[in-house]
Amino acid sequence: MIRFSVLFVAVSTVLTANAHADEPQLQPTVQVTASRVAETVDQTLADVSVITREDIDASGAQDLIALLSLQAGVDVSRTGGAGQQTSVFVRGTNPNHVLVLIDGVRIASTNTGGFAWENLPLDTVERIELVRGPRASYWGSDAIGGVIQVFTRKLDGAHLAASYGSYRSAAGSAGYGAQSESGGFSLQVGARHVGGFSATNPAAGPYVYNPDNNGYQNHNIVAQAAYRFGTQTLSASLFRNAGTVSFDNGDPRVGSSRTLDQAIGANLEGPLTQDWQQHLSVGTAREDIRTPAFGTGYHSTRKQAAWTNDFTLSSTQHLTAGVDYLHDYGISEDTFGGTPVYSATRNNSGIFSGWRIADGAFDSELSGRYD
Numbered sequence: 001m002i003r004f005s006v007l008f009v010a011v012s013t014v015l016t017a018n019a020h021a022d023e024p025q026l027q028p029t030v031q032v033t034a035s036r037v038a039e040t041v042d043q044t045l046a047d048v049s050v051i052t053r054e055d056i057d058a059s060g061a062q063d064l065i066a067l068l069s070l071q072a073g074v075d076v077s078r079t080g081g082a083g084q085q086t087s088v089f090v091r092g093t094n095p096n097h098v099l100v101l102i103d104g105v106r107i108a109s110t111n112t113g114g115f116a117w118e119n120l121p122l123d124t125v126e127r128i129e130l131v132r133g134p135r136a137s138y139w140g141s142d143a144i145g146g147v148i149q150v151f152t153r154k155l156d157g158a159h160l161a162a163s164y165g166s167y168r169s170a171a172g173s174a175g176y177g178a179q180s181e182s183g184g185f186s187l188q189v190g191a192r193h194v195g196g197f198s199a200t201n202p203a204a205g206p207y208v209y210n211p212d213n214n215g216y217q218n219h220n221i222v223a224q225a226a227y228r229f230g231t232q233t234l235s236a237s238l239f240r241n242a243g244t245v246s247f248d249n250g251d252p253r254v255g256s257s258r259t260l261d262q263a264i265g266a267n268l269e270g271p272l273t274q275d276w277q278q279h280l281s282v283g284t285a286r287e288d289i290r291t292p293a294f295g296t297g298y299h300s301t302r303k304q305a306a307w308t309n310d311f312t313l314s315s316t317q318h319l320t321a322g323v324d325y326l327h328d329y330g331i332s333e334d335t336f337g338g339t340p341v342y343s344a345t346r347n348n349s350g351i352f353s354g355w356r357i358a359d360g361a362f363d364s365e366l367s368g369r370y371d
Helices: 053-059 064-068
Strands: 006-015 047-051 074-078 086-090 098-102 125-132 146-152 157-165 169-180 183-197 214-229 232-247 255-273 276-291 296-312 317-334 339-359 362-370
Touching: 053 064, 053 125, 064 074, 064 086, 064 125, 086 098, 086 146, 183 232
Parallel strands: 098 146
Antiparallel strands: 006 362, 047 125, 074 086, 125 146, 157 169, 169 183, 183 214, 214 232, 232 255, 255 276, 276 296, 296 317, 317 339, 339 362
């Protein structure tokens, strides 16, 4: 069955006062998530927060979940300690109503529509852009509640880190990178092992509760490379995290799941003319989870391509237009029999555009999308 949908068209207008125009201002942060093109946070009409690496280090957060829980409009639900299932809610919407990107690659599971936040190590993160509120007119129906884009570490020099904490939590990472005007590269590997505590208590009942400690281990790698030729920049990125998490299933033998989360992307971007910026991207995302104790396995892959163009119409007007293509594949497998419970694919094409006006105290945006 082929389904067509016309997604949310957003029109918003805001008048801003200039009472403090003469006061010194800090250089505004540039973000690319709200409208799919580079603009400063004060230029966009969306509610955007940017969390930098300096903010992460100053927060004292032990993982990404704790960091996101500090943000306004974000609620977090976790079922236990490190590695246990976690959901993120933005402005009260469902977890699968928040589009999650890693270096521009859509990373959510094609089976559930949600993302396994517990499998994204905080040490791999360079910055996070959080957009609250619907951006479906730019990104599609994944972005009903908002968009969270994670940018992985981009090292310039040597990096070495290690930590140890409660519940026998040990983590470390090492990497090296070099950056210049013509491009650069960055590579980091890391691991985290947590002894943990019991994921349930006696109230869960004898068929679930087991008083053992439920631990978590992961091993991760992030890499980036970029090369600039002429006005264009060619770049590529890799994120990969493999983990094992134990859980209570009422059996003296510890139940466990093995997980894999991966995002690979390539981009070509830069100005084609003085008034025309383009961004061409391709990528693939993968999420696997296998639970031998239950004989189940879930596999999810997503191949994607997008071309975004930003045209400067005048000193006060910009036009954004582009196309998206997604190929999703999901499978639920009976690992005892080696047969799929279900196996399905889905293709989706979309076109989108947005018209932005910033003229003195008047800011407006008109955007729409068709899938």
